[in-house]
Amino acid sequence: MKHHYLTIALISACLTSPMAMADAKKDADMLKLASTSGCMTCHGIEAGKPGPDGMKPIGPAWVEVAKQYKGKPGASEFLTRVVLEGSNPYSSHWKGKVSGLSMxxxxxxxxxxxARLLVNWILAL
Incomplete structure (x- = not known):
């Protein structure tokens, strides 16, 4: 029984640690930035959320983006450019998975x- 109390105490300490609170603040800041920049119009964080009228989502979920680019050299720079300049609808690897043609x-x-801050946060999801 003591083991359970110790585990609960350790989990509580981790959740209320300055590091966990800093991460929660960063998450809140990044979500606010994404919302005010219009990102949430097309993107969600979690996979499997439908888009407008039950269609496929407009843009890929950020957990899917993080999975797609995990460990790829230059991913942060590439995605920052995509955010700022848009993407090519003819070479999209999200084709068939989303309803939007391009970013x-x-x-x-x-x-x-x-954009770089947001992309790095997304890649860490």
Whole structure:
């Protein structure tokens, strides 16, 4: 029984540690940035969420993006460019998985620095 109390105490300590609270604040900050930049119009965090009218989602879920680019060199730089400049509808590897044809350029909605922060956060999901 003591073991269960120790486990609960350790979990509680981890959840209330400054590091966990810092991560929660970063998550909240990144979600706010994504919302104010219009990202959440097409993207969600979790896979399996339907898009408008029950269709496929407009853009890929960020956990899917993180999985697709995990461990790939240059992923952060590439995705930051995609966010700012848009993507090519003819070479999309999301074809058939999403209802959107391509990512529109977003340089008017988000700065390069903020796009890089958001992309790095997404890749860490």
């Amino acid at each position: 529109p350029p977003n340089a008017v909605a988000i700065t390069e620095g903020n």
